[in-house]
Amino acid sequence: MQNSALKIILRRIISSLIILFLMISFIFILLRISPGDPTLKFISPELSPEFAEQVKESFGLNGSIFDQYIRFIKNLLIGNFGISYNYRTSVIEVIMEFLPFSIFFSLICFFIQLTLSTFFALFVFKRKGTLLDKLFDKAALIIYSTPQFVLAIILILIFSVSLKWFPSSDLKSINFSELSFFEKLIDYSYHLVLPIVTLSIGGTIVFYKYLRDNFDFISKKSFVVYLRSNGISENEILLKHILPNAAGPIISIAGIELGLLLSGSLITEVIFGLPGIGRLSVNAVLLRDYPLVIGCTFITGTLVILANFIADIIKIKIDKRLVKEILN
Amino acid sequence: MFIFLLILLFRINFLLNSASLLLLHINLLFIEPLLAIDQIGIEIFDYYFSFLLIVAVPFILYLFRKRLTFLFLQLDFTNAFITILIIFSLLAPAISPSNYDSQHNVSVSKLLPPFSSKKIITLKKKRGEDVDVKQKFVSQRNVLFNKGLTGEFYIADEIKTNNREIILYQKSKEKKILLDQFEKNYASMETSNLFFLFGTDEFGRDLFTRLIYGTRLSIFIGLGSIIIIATIGITLGFLAGYFGGYTDTIINRISDIFLSFPNIFMIILIVGLFGNSVITVVAVLGLLGWMSLFKIIRNESASLKSKDFILTSKLLGFSNYQILFREMLPIILPSIIVNLVLQYGNVIMTESALSFLGLGLGNNYPTWGAMIDSGQNYLAQAWWISLFPCLFLFLTLLAANNFGKKLKKDSNLITSES
Numbered sequence: 001m002q003n004s005a006l007k008i009i010l011r012r013i014i015s016s017l018i019i020l021f022l023m024i025s026f027i028f029i030l031l032r033i034s035p036g037d038p039t040l041k042f043i044s045p046e047l048s049p050e051f052a053e054q055v056k057e058s059f060g061l062n063g064s065i066f067d068q069y070i071r072f073i074k075n076l077l078i079g080n081f082g083i084s085y086n087y088r089t090s091v092i093e094v095i096m097e098f099l100p101f102s103i104f105f106s107l108i109c110f111f112i113q114l115t116l117s118t119f120f121a122l123f124v125f126k127r128k129g130t131l132l133d134k135l136f137d138k139a140a141l142i143i144y145s146t147p148q149f150v151l152a153i154i155l156i157l158i159f160s161v162s163l164k165w166f167p168s169s170d171l172k173s174i175n176f177s178e179l180s181f182f183e184k185l186i187d188y189s190y191h192l193v194l195p196i197v198t199l200s201i202g203g204t205i206v207f208y209k210y211l212r213d214n215f216d217f218i219s220k221k222s223f224v225v226y227l228r229s230n231g232i233s234e235n236e237i238l239l240k241h242i243l244p245n246a247a248g249p250i251i252s253i254a255g256i257e258l259g260l261l262l263s264g265s266l267i268t269e270v271i272f273g274l275p276g277i278g279r280l281s282v283n284a285v286l287l288r289d290y291p292l293v294i295g296c297t298f299i300t301g302t303l304v305i306l307a308n309f310i311a312d313i314i315k316i317k318i319d320k321r322l323v324k325e326i327l328n
Numbered sequence: 329m330f331i332f333l334l335i336l337l338f339r340i341n342f343l344l345n346s347a348s349l350l351l352l353h354i355n356l357l358f359i360e361p362l363l364a365i366d367q368i369g370i371e372i373f374d375y376y377f378s379f380l381l382i383v384a385v386p387f388i389l390y391l392f393r394k395r396l397t398f399l400f401l402q403l404d405f406t407n408a409f410i411t412i413l414i415i416f417s418l419l420a421p422a423i424s425p426s427n428y429d430s431q432h433n434v435s436v437s438k439l440l441p442p443f444s445s446k447k448i449i450t451l452k453k454k455r456g457e458d459v460d461v462k463q464k465f466v467s468q469r470n471v472l473f474n475k476g477l478t479g480e481f482y483i484a485d486e487i488k489t490n491n492r493e494i495i496l497y498q499k500s501k502e503k504k505i506l507l508d509q510f511e512k513n514y515a516s517m518e519t520s521n522l523f524f525l526f527g528t529d530e531f532g533r534d535l536f537t538r539l540i541y542g543t544r545l546s547i548f549i550g551l552g553s554i555i556i557i558a559t560i561g562i563t564l565g566f567l568a569g570y571f572g573g574y575t576d577t578i579i580n581r582i583s584d585i586f587l588s589f590p591n592i593f594m595i596i597l598i599v600g601l602f603g604n605s606v607i608t609v610v611a612v613l614g615l616l617g618w619m620s621l622f623k624i625i626r627n628e629s630a631s632l633k634s635k636d637f638i639l640t641s642k643l644l645g646f647s648n649y650q651i652l653f654r655e656m657l658p659i660i661l662p663s664i665i666v667n668l669v670l671q672y673g674n675v676i677m678t679e680s681a682l683s684f685l686g687l688g689l690g691n692n693y694p695t696w697g698a699m700i701d702s703g704q705n706y707l708a709q710a711w712w713i714s715l716f717p718c719l720f721l722f723l724t725l726l727a728a729n730n731f732g733k734k735l736k737k738d739s740n741l742i743t744s745e746s
């Protein structure tokens with residue numbers, strides 16, 4: 001058992017690596033065949049053509065696409081993503097600057113999503129069929145069909161323009177450097193309230209909806225009736241028997257959601273001006289910073305695959321029967 | 329039906345104008361056919377089309393009212409909103425109160441709140457000698473395109489007249505038109521109100537008009553990508569599901585690769601690199617959205633493959649084509665349609681997000697996302713710029729989701745009963 005699971009996990013890792021490699025190659029080719037030349041920004045026509053050739057060489061853009069690709073793969077195997085055209089430092093350094101914030105931010109949102117949705121689902125399920133239930137059902141559909149940026153703008157409009165409670169963008173106040181450590185912490189959280197709310201609401205609703213439907217589905221099964229007839233209290237049935245059974249499908253959705261969050265919630269980061277991976281990669285695309293684009297792709301792809309992988313492993317921990325079904 | 333009557337009542341002016349333009353155009357066709365053909369562009373065709381539609385549709389509805397019973401649905405939010413969207417997109421020129429690019433006088437008309445109206449004074453020149461059909465055609469076309477605002481016109485907060493001059497108050501400035509001069513140059517003048525239902529944006533353009541034109545773009549982009557999604561999804565789904573074997577594994581792996589990557593990033597990458605024309609956006613949205621439809625069709629056709637009636641028809645010597653399209657497709661169709669409707673909402677949302685990030689088509693043509701984006705800079709002074717497109721986008725998505733949900737319910741009923 002243990003051995004076969006290990007083998008399957010190994011196979012999974014190898015196949016994910018292949019997927020990542022294909023993805024990166026695809027983007028590499030896409031970048032090279034796209035119109036436009038990233039070196040043009042750094043060369044003025046007055047400079048000599050030799051110098052232009054030098055710039056091209058330093059950017060790794062000389063030679064045919066095939067040559068470039070070979071060179072790129074060689075560098076990749078050493079773990080060298082090249083130097084960002086725009087920041088003039090190595091890509092890994094640039095990404096490391098932006099990554100911690102993204103991870104921190106998305107983990108907070110993920111945690112809020114899970115706790116809130118579980119809480120609401122339990123709360124509403126106990127009051128099944130009441131007005132509150134219907135209200136939540138409608139509200140879920142309404143919030144589900146609100147795009148994130150619309151939500152963000154409405155929140156900004158209400159809370160930072162008319163009520164002036166929270167700042168509308170950035171991570172730090174102007175006088176940030178003068179503050180003490182605790183004040184800094186408070187300042188951070190003060191600035192993060194609106195982004196976190198924006199990012200959490202969507203996922204909360206998705207989880208809530210799935211949990212609620214699963215509760216309904218599982219509570220109709222015969223084992224619940226059996227437990228009830230044995231005189232076990234409703235609360236205990238709900239928390240000990242229905243909730244773990246309903247959690248199975250949620251975990252894989254949670255994995256996808258976590259992957260999306262980790263890979264940078266592009267739009268939220270752009271609107272609120274936060275220094276995350278999403279904004280970095282959008283900027284990299286717009287500035288035609290090829291190495292940075294590939295680096296960002298690699299990081300986001302890895303995070304997404306990792307998140308799904310973790311979700312699968314947790315699922316197996318909960319329900320051992322699923323080993324073969326999932327990993328094959 | 330009712331809405332058409334409303335349009336007929338409100339835009340009688342437009343109808344008359346476009347009718348006369350059409351007549352002039354036909355006239356021109358006889359005199360100078362080359363020029364007339366040269367004049368036929370998308371914009372002018374658009375006007376003719378909406379004119380003909382308005383005139384023709386009530387008749388058609390009246391004549392075929394017995395066969396078209398599906399049009400008399402129960403009125404609820406979803407149906408009503410979908411109807412409004414369709415009418416907005418088809419009849420944009422007829423409904424919009426002004427041209428989507430016309431700016432009037434920026435200092436007066438910029439950033440007006442909703443439901444505000446401004447005075448407008450139009451000075452009509454003495455009738456010149458434009459007896460020539462060509463000149464008539466051109467002037468008539470200008471009248472039509474600019475919704476009656478041609479020649480010299482001034483927009484003002486307030487207008488006062490003495491016996492010697494007309495004073496126009498434009499914010500802090502005053503503009504005077506002397507009556508002596510006026511009588512020398514112009515034949516008559518008209519004062520009227522220019523009404524801005526949803527206010528104006530930072531360049532003084534009417535938001536309601538831009539919203540209507542944005543609706544059209546969103547709907548067309550959605551339709552285009554949905555068609556691409558449907559073609560790719562159905563073909564690949566049938567290939568993988570029905571034939572199985574190696575093709576199945578290969579196509580499945582490809583879709584896994586596409587799924588293991590955040591879609592929006594890929595879309596931004598391609599649109600950012602390859603420029604942002606309508607065709608690129610449609611193609612990208614279509615090419616990156618087929619996975620869920622593919623999965624559905626693959627699973628369903630794989631399970632249908634071993635059903636008795638398919639085996640029978642195979643033994644009867646039906647070709648693959650016949651089996652797939654005659655026997656399988658009608659059974660899978662309900663779930664395909666539900667999926668497509670839900671995808672439609674998704675596509676529209678992604679397109680708006682793209683325009684919002686400045687990667688859409690906002691430069692040449694009004695789109696919802698671009699309007700929201702431009703309004704974001706003026707949130708403190710002018711909340712209406714981004715609020716109304718937000719509202720429209722939200723209602724569209726809500727309608728699409730609701731519609732999909734309803735279809736799902738209905739299609740499940742059919743399959744469970746039979």
